[in-house]
Amino acid sequence: MAGLAWLIPLLPLASWLYIGLPSHRASTRYDRVGIGAVGIAFLLSLGVLWDVIRGGSAAASFTWAVHGSTAITIGYQVDGLTAVMLVVVTLVSLMVQVYSLGYMHGDRRYKRYYAVLSLFTFAMLGLVLADNLLLLYIFWELVGLSSYLLIGHWFEDPANVRAANKAFLTTRAGDVAMFIGIMILFSQTGTFAFGELGELAQAGAISAQALALGAILLFAGAVGKSAQFPLHVWLPDAMAGPTPVSALIHAATMVAAGVYLVGRAYPVFAASPEAMQVVAWIGGITAIFAATMALVQADIKKVLAYSTVSQLGYMMLGLGLGGYTAGLFHLITHAFFKALLFLGSGSVIHATGTQDMHQMGGLIRKMPITGWTWIIGSAALAGIPPLAGFWSKDEILLTAYYANPTLFWIGVVAAAMTAFYITRATWLTFFGAPRDAERYAQVQESPRVMTVPLVILAVLAATVGFLGAPPLGAPFAQLVHFGEVHHLEMTSVVTWGVTAAWVLGVLVALAIYAGGWISRQRIISGLRPVYTLLKNRYYIDDAYDYLFVKGSIGLAYVVGWLDRVVVDGIVNGVAAITRWFADATGLFDREVVDGAVNGVADGVSVGSQAFRRLQSGLVQSYILAMAVTVVLGLAIFVIGG
Amino acid sequence: MVPLPYVLGLAALLFSLGLYGVLTQRNAVRILMAIELMLNSVNLNLVGFARYLEPDRPGGQLFAIFVMTVAAAEVAVALAIILVIAHRRDDVDIDKINLLKW
Amino acid sequence: MSLDLISFIVLGIITLVSGYLVVASANLMHAALFLGLSFVGVAGIYLVLGAEFLAAAQILIYVGAITTLIVFGIMVSNLQDLKAGGRGVWARVVRNLASFRRGLVPLVAAAGFAILMLVIYRQSLWPAEAPPASGSNLATVGRLLFTEYVVPFEIASVILLAAVLGAVALSRRDDQPPAGSTGQAAPAAERKEGR
């Protein structure tokens, strides 16, 4: 079965060609083609995984081009990591495509949407299967291109086109560095293949500087793709795309490609302590930095976007500190629960027509399936045992505890924030009173095609963590490991630290947002029946009436004041600090990162305008430029001897 | 016999005269004439060299013949284009021919 | 000073002065005639250098064909010279120098070219004596043209064919000029007739 792995990406490719290329009649069967292709691919992937678990593997390559004395080969390889990734990618893609049947129903560019989804799936699968850097780079660019097309899917709004451009150009900046890194490694070793590169790097055949430089430049590509600090700016904007796309590309697969790259090229990184340090610190900084920003978002997708950035940071943190299995395991679990959360948010957005959580609330009553699957997903994200996120995050923090205490504590704080913001989002969306009655009235549960994927993903988010659970022998680690399978002893510091983090986060969030429970509207509506009763039953109760009415208003007033000053005060106090931090970082984003990007772009375009003006249209100026050049050349020669 | 550097010097002067004309004249026809001056200077070079290098198999002279032929062909096409321009407008001021720029 | 040298100097001066007048004369037709004179001067120099065949070709092709073609072109298209006024060479030179594009920079480029080439020639070694030529130049060149240089000769014929084709294609009036062009062409024609 593993020998058939090369077939897996070809199915979505065929689907893309079928849907995308000819301008054939308006039929709506495209969706079935796409779903069918990825469905078969998923089954094949399961077979491959089964094969690999039983000890199978496959690799094949052929010579692509002979280059002087070195031959460039391309091919595919199937090992544990590949097999798992194949299953994850095809499964999430399948879920998203099914889900899109409902979500994108009636879209103007429905056909194109499915075409590009197929293209993306093909590219992502190719990326996973590639056995060398060059081939990986090809698919790397291709996923970038399809992401670009999907973010800009609704290009009627110029903001979406801007977001698409921003995503493309920002990641491209990383890609350039990555390409140079690939070339450095290539010029040092004469090969692109991961296997040979890894062996040569481990054997010390590459000079330390070149290795560190190559690995760090390679990592720069991952920084762009995985939205790591400081190239994370594109991912929140990328939420402009359709939500299922966000689930597939900007949560589960493409953004994880950076992590996958580090995992795939791990022997190279592991041979360079400097590069590992860079990976770890970038990951740690990103994890906490993005988490703080997630605290204050009102847009439900933005919360998830920053959360994704933060979680990707976790993975990098794990990898950089030597926790190969831990980092990649978090990649897998995160793919499931974050895809679930995104699809859940999509379901909510689909139902309410807004992304602003302050206009939601209480939705769980109307959308029970969406609500409960969301809760499972958010619990997994928060790291509540025994759900998926708990096991993988635990592993990472355990690694960090032994390797780098500073980063460990950063990780713990970020974990607390994670629990806080996801609880907040959950509360604002699904609990409490509906804040926009008009919307709430129209809300209904999403159709079956949308809820079934949610349920499937929820089951996975709940259970997939056991694959990495030490008590069960951590089967994942048996499959995906670097060097020997090694096991870190659990210590009480980590156990308690992690537990305290999520408990604290959830409780604080509940304390603040469940504070809305005793907010003004709640009391008015709670007391109004009594008031009505009294008014109708006892004519004499004008006094009470007055008292209650005035009293309730007065009480409401007091409570309102309390709400505003005290509760809000606490909230604001906490929020102000985080917001200040977020603002400061946001400012950094806008002014420094964007500024630098724009500055370069502006510089180039000013130069472009200036150069353009040289072309005056006057033919003699052209001849003059040539004559002056030639005469100058002569003069230099004569003067220089 | 004329010393070779004299011939070369004359050719260089003639060439720079032609170049100056090409760079400064506004009338397309006159630019064309200046180009012919440059080509003549090249031919002077070639003939001069041929005389000193290989008087019995003067490759330079033959080259010069071909330069003349090509020049004639070029002038024919150039005048045809200039006529088309002159037909559209009164003059062939090269400064006014600048629709294409930037 | 040998007779050769004297004739070379005289012919050189004729060539240069008439070459200068091609650039500087006020009247386009005069410029064309000076061009012819310059060509004749060059033909004379060819004779001095013992290139009889080339001298004949120069007269035939350059003076006979090219200059005539240019003069004919000027007359047919009724081209006027662009130099407004034409009050003396120096006035124009001064005015031209004031313009950047047509002023000092081209002058420096052109003069720089000549000066640098002369410097380079001085630094190089040249044969002092020309080997004596044997036999008739006319016969040598004629024979070479049809033996060793037969391929270039044929290529030249293709070039001429292409040039004729091109010139014909460009100057042939279309029977039905497309609608867009008449609007622009008509006023020009009217202006010409009015003059």
Added chain:
Amino acid sequence: MAVTGMNFTLLLPELILVATGILLVLLDLFTEQKRVLVYAGLAGVLASLLALIPGFGTTASIWADMIQVDSLAGFFKIVFLAVTALALLVSLEYVERRQIQAGEFYALLIFATVGMFLMASSLNLLVIYLGLELVAIASYALVGLLKQDGRSVEASIKYLLVSSATSAVFLFGISLVYGTTGSLALPQIAQALAAGAASQPVLFAGMLFLLAGLAFKVAAFPFHMWAPDTYEGSPTPISAFLITGAEAAGFAALLRVFLVGLPGLADAWTTIFAALSVLTMTYGNVTAISQTKIKRLMAYSAIAQAGYVLVGLAVATGQGTAAMLYYLLVYAFMTVGAFAVIILVANSGAGEEISDFRGLSQRSPFFAWALVIYFLSLIGIPPTAGFFGKLNLFSAAIAADMTWLAVVMVINSVISAPYYFKVIRTMFLEEAAEAEPVRAPASLTWATAITLVVTILLGLVPDQVYSWVRLVAGAL
């Protein structure tokens, strides 16, 4: 006195082309169906291609050493014939729509091809010069054939004036080289250089002028300024033809003159070529960013691409030459392909602004995606052919210890991405003014399909072709 090496068989490809050209002129007189001319032209190109077979693998100097038959010539002839065939294909519809005089148009196109042949297949400066002029004279007319359009005529006169002036400089260079080495044949020139002529200062001047003349042909900075105007003004198929064919011919001549004739001065010219290369690619890419017309954008893109190819001359190694050849081959196909799409859009009634490509992805997905692939190839994104072209040049630069040049190349390919993507964005993310699907004539579809297949194949299986160009470069 007989001519040594009279060999008609090896000259047959050229002879067939000349005959085809004349035949086209005659045919034009007798038929109203101008399509016939294209078919006849294609037949002639095919015949010429077949006539190349006897000369394959042989190296011979024929016709008194005026014509050189070797694998380099063979390689370039195949490129030129491919470009000509594609140019004929994409012209078919264009010429009919714009009422261009078909007989002259096609005949001149064939004659220009003959000129390119001569530039690539001679070791004699005289023949190289004549080839260059044949290309030039045919091109002046071709560029100006859209007579009702003022821009076409303007492009023509500008091209002519700049080209003639440069020709004069080139000739001046030839005369100086001839004067110092006593020969017009490149091998003899190289011998004279090796024997000590290289120390003559005047030879350096000659080299500089030769370089200027040919740098003009390949539109290298600052000899490029004619190119955007000419390519914008000419009939679009001619832009494609000149941008690929004439430029490749210029590079063929550069390779012959500098690698065969002037290796003795390599120290000087490699430096110059490296500088030209950097300036050319940077200028082309930066200026392309602010263009709004598609043909002008392609012109600046062509300038930038010429800059990449010059890297091969700057390193002056066999590997560099092979990389150049590969790139030129790839470049010819992807560029003609891109122009086929441009012609399609222009023929569909829209103009030649970039904004006219709006919504092409809906109006004609096949052509839109084809253009995407050509552009990805031009940027150098794998797995397209352009990637391998760039990779070859890149490794040639690294192998020659010119890493800085390689880095400049990579940076440039980054700068180039935005302007290609501007077009892609226009096609995919902007709504078309009219939703009407674009009707594509068969000739354009064929041209696009062929170039597309080659662009992808040369990226997927570059090896056979690359080992071939290695061989060709070795024969130089």
